[in-house]
Amino acid sequence: MARPRTTPRTVEHPELSEVTLQQALEALADPVRRMVVCQLTQAGGEKGCGTFDTPVSDSTLTHHFNVLREAGVIRQHYRGTTKLNSLRTEEMEARFPGLLPAVVTAADAEA
Amino acid sequence: MARPRTTPRTVEHPELSEVTLQQALEALADPVRRMVVCQLTQAGGEKGCGTFDTPVSDSTLTHHFNVLREAGVIRQHYRGTTKLNSLRTEEMEARFPGLLPAVVTAADAEA
DNA sequence: CTGAAGGTTCGATGACGGTCGTACTATGAA
DNA sequence: TTCATAGTACGACCGTCATCGAACCTTCAG
Numbered sequence: 001m002a003r004p005r006t007t008p009r010t011v012e013h014p015e016l017s018e019v020t021l022q023q024a025l026e027a028l029a030d031p032v033r034r035m036v037v038c039q040l041t042q043a044g045g046e047k048g049c050g051t052f053d054t055p056v057s058d059s060t061l062t063h064h065f066n067v068l069r070e071a072g073v074i075r076q077h078y079r080g081t082t083k084l085n086s087l088r089t090e091e092m093e094a095r096f097p098g099l100l101p102a103v104v105t106a107a108d109a110e111a
Numbered sequence: 112m113a114r115p116r117t118t119p120r121t122v123e124h125p126e127l128s129e130v131t132l133q134q135a136l137e138a139l140a141d142p143v144r145r146m147v148v149c150q151l152t153q154a155g156g157e158k159g160c161g162t163f164d165t166p167v168s169d170s171t172l173t174h175h176f177n178v179l180r181e182a183g184v185i186r187q188h189y190r191g192t193t194k195l196n197s198l199r200t201e202e203m204e205a206r207f208p209g210l211l212p213a214v215v216t217a218a219d220a221e222a
Numbered sequence: 223c224t225g226a227a228g229g230t231t232c233g234a235t236g237a238c239g240g241t242c243g244t245a246c247t248a249t250g251a252a
Numbered sequence: 253t254t255c256a257t258a259g260t261a262c263g264a265c266c267g268t269c270a271t272c273g274a275a276c277c278t279t280c281a282g
Contacts, residue, residue, distance in 0.1 A: 009248070022142060023216045025172045029136040031242080034277060050258065060241055067239095081249045081258045102209035106132045120278070139268080159229060170270050173230060190226045192279045 011069070011076045015097040016088070019072040024096055027071035032056055034107050037087065039072065040106050047086040073100070084101050119161040122180070122187045127199070127206040130183040135207055136183035142166055144175050145218050148198070150206060152215050184211070 027033055032054050033070060039052055054061060065085065068074045074085050092100045138144055143165050150163055165172060176196065179185045183203060185196050203211045 019215070021145075021221055022219075023139040024217075025136065025214070026239095027135070029140040031133060031241085034132075048258085056240085058241060059260070061242075063240075066260095069269085076260095078249090083259065096213065098182045098209045098213035099217060102207065102213050103132070103136070103153070106210060110132055127257090143270085159228085166274055169229070170231080170273075174270075178228095189229095194229065216261085 009078045011078070013081075014070060014072055016072045018090045018093065019070075021096065022034060023071040024073070024092075024099065027067050027073055028099075028103050030064065031068075032061075033068055034103065036064060036068065036085075037100075038085050038104060038107050040085060046086045048082045048084055050082075066069070073077065120189045122189070122194075124186055125181060125182045126183055127202045130181075130206065134182040134209065135203075135210065138178050138184055139210075142173065143171075144179055145195070145214065147165050147175060147179060147196075148211075149215060149218050149222070151185065151196060151198050152219075157197045158188075160194045160196065 015081075020025055028037070035054050036052055039045055049061065049065060050058075052061065054062075054064075065074070065083075066077065069076055072095065073087055075088050076085050078084070088101065146165050147163055151158055160172065160176060161169075163172065165175075167175070176185070176187065176194075178188070180187055183199055183206065185200050187194055187196050198211075200211065208218070
């Protein structure tokens with residue numbers, strides 16, 4: 001009944017129609033962010049921020065998640081203290097047909 | 112008969128197998144370079160360096176052509192004083208399937 | 223030979239972005 | 253209430269890159 005002491009944590013997501021190709025390509029042009037995308041693809045669903053294998057610090061990783069979210073690549077929401085991430089696969093496909101699959105395929109092939 | 116006073120101008124091109132996804136994405140992530148790629152797609156063949164419509168200076172444009180060439184996106188060769196550019200479409204498709212078409216399609220759709 | 227057109231090279235500059243550590247907030251468990 | 257966990261915000265640092273102008277090189281036409 002009681003309102004929480006503070007507002008629940010929410011996350012802003014852009015409409016894919018508002019996202020530019022420039023944003024999408026810049027987002028995907030960073031190796032750490034591609035790691036995130038690939039691991040998310042492999043997971044096949046949601047994945048907590050802390051469960052990614054990357055070579056950077058937590059605060060840097062937060063930055064990368066923000067970039068990916070603002071580029072429309074991922075969706076984020078809280079569950080308790082955990083922040084869950086998932087790919088906006090269908091929306092990305094509608095906005096930039098073939099782009100995400102091409103990048104993920106090439107990235108996987110390289111690794 | 113006489114040998115030219117100086118060696119003819121040649122241009123070095125990487126094998127696509129030596130090009131990384133990182134290079135390709137960085138090359139395509141710049142708006143001026145995407146203009147070049149799109150205008151080259153529209154031309155459907157070769158196009159002289161001076162015939163591109165971009166907002167930057169000649170020397171900057173030279174830089175962008177170098178980046179695109181080293182990323183395996185374009186091929187360049189001289190004819191007289193003119194340098195001709197063409198897309199390495201098939202090779203790019205073999206190395207990064209779907210990537211170039213996806214970017215060009217999205218770029219054209221945005222414009 | 224001379225001039226002009228087409229590109230390149232070089233150095234400087236300025237902006238942007240990835241990185242980190244530290245301090246902080248929010249949530250849930252004890 | 254207290255503590256631990258998960259992640260964020262902020263500021264600083266630093267390297268990289270897009271950009272330019274000026275000087276230069278190469279080729280072809282007179």
